[in-house]
Amino acid sequence: MHGWVTHPRSVYWGMQGASVEAVRKAYAEIEADPHRDAWLGRLDGEPVFLAETYEPAHSELAAHYVVGDGDVGMHVLVAPPAPGAPVRHGLTSAVMRAVMSFVFADPLARRVVVEPDARNEAIARKNAEVGFEVERRVQLSDKVALLSFCTREAYTRTDPAPPAHLTPETMAVAHRRLVAKAIAEFSHERILTPERDGDDGYAVHGHRFQARRYGLEHWVVDPESLARADGEPVDAMAFVASLAGTLGIPDRLVGTYLEEIAATLAGAAWKHTHERFTAPDLVHADFQAIEAAMTEGHPGFVANNGRIGFGLADHEAYAPEAGRPVRLVWLAVRKAESAFTAGDGVTEDALYADELGADTLDRFAARLRALGLDPADYRYLPAHPWQWEHKHAVTFAPEVARRSIVPLGTGPDSYRAQQSIRTFFNTDRPDRHYVKTALAIQNMGFLRGLSPAYMRATPPINDWVAEVVAGDDTLRDCGFGVLRELASVGYTGDAYHRSGFASAHQRMLAALWRESPVPRLAPGERLATMASLLHRDRAGRSLVAELVAASGLPAERWVAAYLRAYVRPVVHCVLRHDLAFMPHGENVILVLDGHVPTRVFMKDIGEEVAVMSVDRPLPAAIERIRIDVSDDVKALALHTDVFDGFLRHLAGILDGDGVLPWERFWALVGECVAAHGADHPDLRGRLALDRPEFNHSCLNRLQLRNTLQMVDLTDQAGSLIFAGTLANPIAGR
Template sequence: MLTDAVVAELHRWVTHPRAVFWQMGDASPDDVRRAYAELIADPHHQVLLGRVDGVPAFLAELYDPRQARASEIAQLDDLEPGDLGMHVLLAPPRRRVPGHTRAVFAAVLDACFADPAVRRVVVEPDVENAAIARRNAEAGFRVVREIPLATKTAAFSVLDRATWEQRRPRPDDHLTPATLAAAQRHLVTKALAEFAHERILAPRADGDGWVVDGLGVEYRFAAEQQPLDHWAIDPSSVERLVDGRPTELDVQQLVLDLADLLPLGDGVLPLYLEELATTLAGRCWRVAHPGPSARELADAEHLTIEAAMTEGHPGFVANSGRIGFGLTDQHRHSPESAAGVRLVWLAARRTVSRLSLGEGVEIDDLLPGKAARDRFDARLRGLGLDPADYHLLPVHPWQWEHTLATTFAPDLARRDLVHLGEDDAVHVPLQSLRTLADAEDPARPYVKTAVAVRTMGFTRGLSPAYMAHTPAINDWVHDLVAGDAELRSCGFEVLRERAAIGYTGDVFHASAATASAPQRKMVAALWRENVSTRLAEGERAMTMAALLHRDPDGVPVVRELIEAAGAEPSAWIADYLRAYVRPLVHCLLAHDLAFMPHGENVIVVLRGHRVVRTVMKDIGEEIGVLSDRPLPAACERVRMEVGDDERALPILTDVVDGYLRHLAALLDDDGLLEVAAFWRLVRDVVDEHAADHPALAEAATRYALTRPRFRHSCLNRLQLRDPRTMVALDDQAASFLYAGWLENPLA
C-alpha cells in the first residue's frame, strides 16, 4: 500500500547515490508514487517491501518477463517458459552489517523459487554495475549475453533452480578448508607468541629463525623479540614439521604436540580443545564475512565498529569461543552478524526479586515504550495477576529459549516469573554478546543481560546478590571522577550502570549448598549509560579494541586514523596515551582506584580522527580500591587486599603488558613507530603526571610504576589450569598465576 510514509521511504532509497543504476536519481516523491502505482496495478508485476526486524530494508520487484508492461526484455528469444524476472534494491544502510546484502539476496531468490512453476530467475543489470555482477555470480547467475536496451547495455543473466539449490547460503557455509586454514594460521601464530611470552614455551634460535620442539614435531618461525618478552612472529613464516616435512597448521594439534610443556590442569585438555574449536569457528565466520575496510572504520560510527571487531582479548589464545552457541545463534545473535535482537521481557514477582536504582534514576525511563507496556500489563491481567505485584525484567532471547523456559519452568508455572513477550525496539549486540544497544535511539541505555554461554572460562551470568550494590558503586566512582580536577581536565568519564534487577525466587537460591551454582546468575539484567549521551558536538566514539584491529587486507585501523588526522604517528600516539594512560595513573595514585582497562572496556573519543579523551565502562564488576581508605558501606566489596608486588599491576599488567604491548608491536610492524620510541612516549606520560602533581610523590613512590621489573601475571596459564574457573570474582588477586618477572619498559 503506497502510504505517504512508504512513498517517502522509497523516494529516499531510489534517489540515493547508491541507487544510481535504478535510474530515478532526479525523481520527485510524486514521480515515485506514480511509477510504483503503475507497477502495482500490473497483474504481471509484484512489488514487495522487505523488512528486517520490522524495519523496511529492501525492495523486490518480481515480474513475468514476457507479459509485464515494464519489461524491457519481453521480445528476447532467450526467454523460456517458467522464467521470472527480478529486481532488488537495498535501503541505504544506517550501519554496515556483514552478510546483510547476501541475506537479502537469498531471501528474495527463495521467494522467487517458492513458486514451483518458476524454473529460472532472469535479470538484466547494467553491464557497468560491477557490484551486482559480483553478487549475481556468487548466487550462481550465468551471463547469457549483453543486450542493448533503451537506457543501458544489460548483461542478460539466468539462474536455474538446480544451481540455486547448490549455491543458496547455508548456516555452515563459513566452515571451509580455506577459512579454516586462515583461522588455523592465525591461532597457531598467536599460541606460539603468547605461550612464549608467558614462558610456557622456550623457543631456541636456529639460523635466522626460531624453533619450538614437541613430541617428534618442530614448529619453526621468524620472529622479533621485543620488550616485555613479546614475540612478534611473522604468520607467513610459521611451519609445522614432522620428520622434516611441512604439514598443515592446526592449533588443537599444537596443544597435543606440546601437551607435556603446557601447564594443563587435571582433566582440562578436552575442555581447552573445545574452547579452541569454538574460537576457530568464530574466526572462520569472520574470514568468510569480511567486515569494513580500515579506511571505512576510521570514519564509522560506534555500532558499526563494534560489529567489525574480530580478535577478542589480545592476550588469550582461546579468546572468542562461545560454548553453547549454535550455528543459528551465530547468525541471529552474534555481535559480528550485527543482526537485530528484540529483548524478551519477563515479569518477576516483587517479593522474590530485587531492583536496585542509582541516584536520581526512575525505572520507567528504562522500560519499553507505552505500546509494549500496555501489552505486558494486559498479559498479566489476563492471567488474573496485578501488574503492581511485579517488576519488569529484560532477558536475552537466546537465554529465554535455551535456559529460562526449561531450567526455570517451575518458576514460570508458579507465576513467580511470567513471560510477557518481545520489546518493540530493535537492539544490536556489542562486542560482549550479552550487552545490547538500541539500534535506533542512541540515547537509550545499554542493556546487559545474563546469557548461559561460556566464554573464556566464564558462564556469562549476572548475580542478583552481587549486583545489589552495583548502582551505588557506579555512583560513587562517577562522583569521585567528576569531582577530580585532573580527571575533568583529561575529559575522563565513566559510563554508569544505573540500575540492576535480579530474580531470587528459584530453588537455586533456596539452599546454601547451591551458593556457587551458575543458575543463581541466570535471571538478571542491568542498564548502563550509552556513550552517545556523553559526546559533544564533533566527537565520535570508538571502542579502544579498534586500535589493535586489522581489516581483511591486514591494514590497521590506527594507521588510517593517523593518516586521516594528518598527524605524525608519534604526536598522534602521544595524544592517545595522555587520554588513556594519564587518567588511569592518576586514579591509582590519587585514589588507589584501579580499573580493568582492556580494549573492550575502554571507549576512545575522537575529534577529527585524533583521540581526545577516554570513557571507561564495566565499573561494577571490574574496579578495585587498593587501600584501606574510607568507602561507603555499599562499596566495600570493591576493596582489594594486595601486596606491594601486586600494587602496580593494574597499570603494569593490565595496561602496559595486557594492551600497550600489542599496540607497540602493531605500530612497529606497520612502520608507524618504533617500539623503543613508543615506550619512551608512555614513560613521558607518567613523568608528566608526576611533574604536574608533586603532592602525589609519596603515592608514586609506593606504587613505583617505573620500577625496574614487575611480576609476570599470565592469562593463558589461568585458562590452561582450568578454563571454567579462571578467576574468582570475590578474590581476583588470589587467582593470579605468575611466571617470574618482566623487565619494565617504563624503567
C-alpha cells in the first residue's frame, strides 16, 4: 500500500513522500474510526485497488452540503502497474463498478458522495462513467474539490450491458437441463408418457431423448441427447407453454408459472456461469461454501427457482449461490403493537444481548432517543434488506412515519443466505443463531412471508419436539437432533391486521431465531446440507461419488451409515411418536466425520412438523400441529417424503455413476427399516412400511394447480394430489 499511495500516479491521494510508518498510522486511524472504513480489492486473488468509505456527516463535507440519509462517501485508488507489467485495459472502469456495486449492496445506501481534486480530470471521467454528477466546487482543507453525487438509480442506468450469464450458449445449457428435468418429473407424476423411439431412445411431445429408467418411475434424462422433432432449439418456455393444458395450469396462472420457469432458467444460467467449486473441491469445503455451491434447488419441482420480485442486483446481493455477505436491517417496533414469543431458557433481553452485543444495543437505543422515543417502548425485529426497501418502507410507510416502526440501520454481523433464500447463517459469529425473515417474493408455489400469529406457537412447538427427541434412547443413539426455533417476533399494529381481512400483507413483518448447529459439533466433524448429496458440478461429477471415494469405505458401508443417520430416526419418529417432519434435502443438515454422514440435524420444525394422532396428548399451545389422517397417509411420511422425495434421486445418481447399483441401494434401505423393526418388535409392522405399493403423491401437480399457493398450510394433508400408486422399492426385502 505504501508503494501505491506514494507512486507519482497517485499524486491526488495526498500522501506523496509519506513514510511506511506514516501510511501504517493513517490506516490504523481509519481502522479505529467508527465512521470510516478501508477496503482492499483483489482480482483473481491479487490485490489491485484500495477503496475507502466514510460517513459524510462525520467529515468536513458536512459543512458544505446538507447530508442526506443514506449518503456514503467514497475514495478509490487503483494500484499503479508494476514495472514491465502488461497494461490491463479497462481495469479502472471495472474497479469503479465493483466499488459502486459494493457500496449499493447495502440497502440503506442511497447516494454516493465524492470530492475529487478539481484538477484530476482522469477520475472525473471515471466518475461520470458510473453516473456521478458534479454539483459545484468546494474549498476543502487540502484542495478545491468537485462535490459530486451518484444516486442508486443513476448508477443502475449507466450499466445497460446484458448480464454475463445471459448469453445464447449459457441459456442453451439451462434450457436443455430444465426440459430434461421437466420430462423426467412430469413423466414420474404420470402427466407425460414417453414412448419408445427406436432401440436407444424415447419420444414425448415432439422431443427425442435418451434416458435411464428405474423403479419408482424415476427417469434420468440425458440433456445432451434432447432434440426437437421440428429441428428447432430446445426451449423450456415453449415446452411448458405448449403443454399448459396437459399440465392442468389454470389459464389465469399460465403467465405466472412461465415467469417462474424463466426465473429458474436465469438462476441456472447464473450458477453455470459463476460456478466456483468442482465436486472434488466441495469434498473438503466448509459448510457455507457447500451451501452456496448448490445448483439444482428442489430435486422434484420443475419451477424451483422463481424468486419473483428479485431484480438482477438483488440476485447478486441476496441469492445463496452468490455467497455475498449480508447485513440484516434492524427495526424497532412498538411493544404494544407486536409480539415476542420465547422458548424454554430464552428471554427477550438476553436474546438481544447475545445476538447484538452491548455496543449495538446502545446504538439502537441512542437512535430512538434522538427521535424523542423511549427505548423501553420498543423491541427489535431483524429484516431482510430487500424487504425493508421494497415492502416495509413503502407498504408500511404510515407505520414508519408515526414511529411505530423505526429503522435502526444494519446489525454488526455478516450473514449468508441459505438455500431456503429467506434464512441467514451468521458467518462472523457461527455460534449465534440463524435468522429467518419474512420475504415477499414468489418462490416455488408460495409468497415467502411469515405470520406473526402463526409463529406465536413456533417456539412451544420446537420445545415439545426437542423434548421428545432428547428423551428417546433410539434417537439419541442415532445422534439425531433438531435445531430449535427458539424465539419469534412479529409486528401486528398495521392496518392490514386491523382490517380483519386475511392477506399476504399480514405476513411481511416477522422473524424468528433458530439454533446454529456449529456449537454442537465435535472435533473433526463438519456440516453440509443434505441437498448436496444430489449435487453435480458443471462437468457432471457428483459430490456424493466424491465423498464415498474420499471416505475410503466401500459404497455399501457408506450408504448404510447414511441411512442409519437419516432414515432410521425418521422411521422411529413416525412409528413411536406419530411425529412427521418434512425431511427433504434442504431441511436436513448432515454431520460428516471422515467424509461419512454419521448423524443429522432436522430444521424448519415450526412450519413443517405434524403429529399424526388424535389421541396423543399435546400441550394446548401447540394443538395446531395435530392432524387426523389414515395409516396410508401416515406412511407417506416415509414413502413420499423420504423414498420418493429424496432417496430415488440419490439412488439414481449412485447407480448412474457406477458407485452402487439401484437394487442394492434399496436393499440397504430395506435392511435399515427391517433392523429398526427387529430392535423395536412392538412397532414392527405398525404401518406396513414394506407394503407392496403406496399412494403416489405428486408435488408438481400441486404447483401446477396453483403456483401462487400450492397447499393450504392449515390443511396440508387435505391438499395432496395423488396419481395412482408406486411400487414400494423395499417391499418383500
